Structures are given as C-alpha cells and as structure tokens.
Amino acid sequence: MCPYELYYWPGIQGRGEFIRLALEEGAAPYVDVARRPGGMKKMLKMLSGDGLALAPFAPPFLKDCDLVIAQTANILSYLAPRLRLGAADDKRSALEREIQLTITDLVAETHDTHHPIAASAYYEDQRAAARKRSEVFVSERIPKYLGWLEKILERSGGPFLLGRRLTYVDLSAFQAVAGLSYAFPHAMARLTRRIPELLALRDRVAARPRIAVYLASNRRLAFNEQGIFRHYPELDSSKRGGA
C-alpha cells in the first residue's frame, strides 16, 4: 500500500480542492506533495514527462502507486469506489460524472471571468474583457448552473444530489457554492431564495465531521486572488441579474 499522492499548485485551493475534499471525507491517507519541501520540484519534473508514458497536461494529478492520472473529474471518478464516495456500477458512476463534469465547466467559466483572453497574461491586462464576461457570467451562467443543481436536488428525494447517499459530487457542489460566494458575494446574495436546497446541501456538507475538521485545519487554504475563485469587486456586478 502507498498513500495517495496529490500534485497541485501550493498556495491555492483551485481545482485541487475538489480532490482534497474527497480524500478528506474518505479518510484516505494522502500526501499533498507540492506543499512539502522539495515537492514543487518533484511536481514539475513529472509535468515535464520524466519517466511517464502519459505525462499530465496540467495539475492536479494523482499518483496511486504506479498509476498517475490527471483531470479533476477523472481523478474523482477513479477515487469514488475506493473511498466509498460513489457507485461501482457504470450507470450510476456515469450519472455522477455527468454532474461533476458540469461543475467542471462551471469552474472553467469562473476562471475565465478574470482571464477571458489569456490564462498566461495578468488579470490587469484583460480587465475590460473580464468585466464584460463577468456580467454575462453573473446574470446568465451562475443562475443556469446553480438552478440546474437545485432542480436535481429537488428531484433526487434528497438529501444528496444522487439520493440518499453522499457522493463526491456533493462535496464538489459545496466547493462550487463556497467559491462563488467568495468571488461573487453580491450576485450570490441575490440568488439565495432561488437555491434553498443547494444552500442546505452546502451546509450539510460543511457540517460533516471530517469535512468540518478539515475546513478548520491549516490543510484548508484560504480563498485568495491567485486561485480560480477570486474576489474582484468590479466583477461582482451589483445589477440585478436574470429575469
């Protein structure tokens, strides 16, 4: 047995956080490699493809003994049956992946609110486009994504997205709501009455014993303006969005 090794940029929650939440809830032994001494060097070496047939395109990636896999939703799907955070049968796991991949799209769109032109350039150099993209994101996209999750919760019979048992997608929905609430507090405040089930799910996840311990620990990084969920007040439109 080897502990799971998670590789992700130190200093931000980012996409790595979705995996951290699963590892924590699953009580899995893991090492957050790049946050340890010498870890960044190790991560960059693996990213360069050193010795790997399939080098990750980008962090996060996970090492499980001799297997190295990338892509957040893929890592979660792989971990799910191992951590009892998802189904082993392929029809149920396809439904879990469907929700996770839609959250993946939401996360990518969130990133592009502050980097609509180039991920490789500074926010300050794409601020005008960022403002325009964020207006659309706040008025159209956040309500569409979160409304979709709300509807799933209404129909699942609860208390979780896929019914009676918690799966990794519930942890990811928590993280998406937490991140959006940090980045777009005004926009999210306006949505409160439209997503009661989703907010209740967020609270339910935050109160789970292992998650509560994790969130209070120094393993949980704070949101900040180097991550994906960034609070730039000028992007958090105070105009009323949607109809």
Next chain:
Amino acid sequence: MCPYELYYWPGIQGRGEFIRLALEEGAAPYVDVARRPGGMKKMLKMLSGDGLALAPFAPPFLKDCDLVIAQTANILSYLAPRLRLGAADDKRSALEREIQLTITDLVAETHDTHHPIAASAYYEDQRAAARKRSEVFVSERIPKYLGWLEKILERSGGPFLLGRRLTYVDLSAFQAVAGLSYAFPHAMARLTRRIPELLALRDRVAARPRIAVYLASNRRLAFNEQGIFRHYPELDSSKRGGA
C-alpha cells in the same frame, strides 16, 4: 434492445461529432434524433427536464434504453467497453478519460476563440476580444495541446495513443486535428513538422473502413460557421507562433 439515441443540435458537428465517430466506428445501431422530423421538439422537451430525474445541462446527451447521460467525455467513457473502443478495467479507462478530458478542454478553448465574452451573444459583437484570444490560442495553446498528444504517441509505441489498440480517444484526436485544420489552416500548416505522429494518426483513423464510409456519407455534416470549429480568416493569425 433499443438503439442508442444521440441528441445534439442538428446542422453542426460540434461536440456531438465525437460521439458520432465512436458510434460509427463501433458499428452501433443509433438514431441521431434531432436530425429527424420532430426530433428537435423531442430534444428540447428532454432538456427541459420533462420526466427525468437528471435532466441534461446541455446537448449532447445519449439515451440508452432507460438511461440518459450527458457530457461528451462521459458518454464516450460509457460507450467505450460496449463498443470495444476502450478498456473495461478502471485504470486503463482512467487513462483514456484523461486524454479525452484534455481534448474536451481544447474544444472548449476553441469555442471561446470566437466567443470569448458570451456564448449567448453574436461573434460580431465580440470580435475584438476574439482576435486577442485567438492570437494566444494559436501561438500558445494549439502547440501545447497538440504537442502533448504528439508526445503521447511517441511514447505509446503506437500506432495509437494508448498503444496497439484503437480507442475512442484516437477518434477524438482525429476530430480535433480535423477541426483545427478547418478553422486555423495557417496556424496548422506551420505546425506540420512538429506533429508528424499525430498527423499520421489522423490519416490512419480517416482510412479505417467504417470511418471512411461515414466521412463520405451524408451523415457527416460539413464544418461550418455555426459550429465549434469555425473558419474566420481574421482569427487564423499568419504570424509565426511560438518560439
């Protein structure tokens, strides 16, 4: 037994094409629902969530008897063992999904070259931002993505991305290269010498008997400027990209 039902916007290849290619290569009986009389109405009804516990967020989605699943990479992962286009074991299928999801990211970035501000607005209304985003896409992102696929092919021992057997990710790599070559012919011409293995894979896939028949049929739609891979000459920079 019921035939697979694919739901996708009629008139464009788009994300649906990755699934069509798998169904064609797998010789699977399928119905391309929205291209049939009354099909659009049926698709919109399902999108509205009528009778479904988990309504798709967006097309494409697949119906397999009583199961309805969305998200391109997820649909392909589900079909893979059924169509003998991928592994049944979870470690191999995680590697397939990793490649597919990276192609998914490339496809999303391609879409955003012409819609960097809002998917819901006209290209003509976001042309200035589109030009800026495309410059970065052509000079940084296309070389990075296709270079990554090239390296995987070099190391796999060939002739396919994951070794000796064709999987659905080879079909998707073909489609990505075909789409980028349509949309960005100048940029792709400049890359030719850097991705010989990938171009050989494209040709190998195009020459497969079932794929060749499909590509010559009227089931294969032409690329056009309503799809994801659009040819706008002003976005296909003639400047030399990369270093």
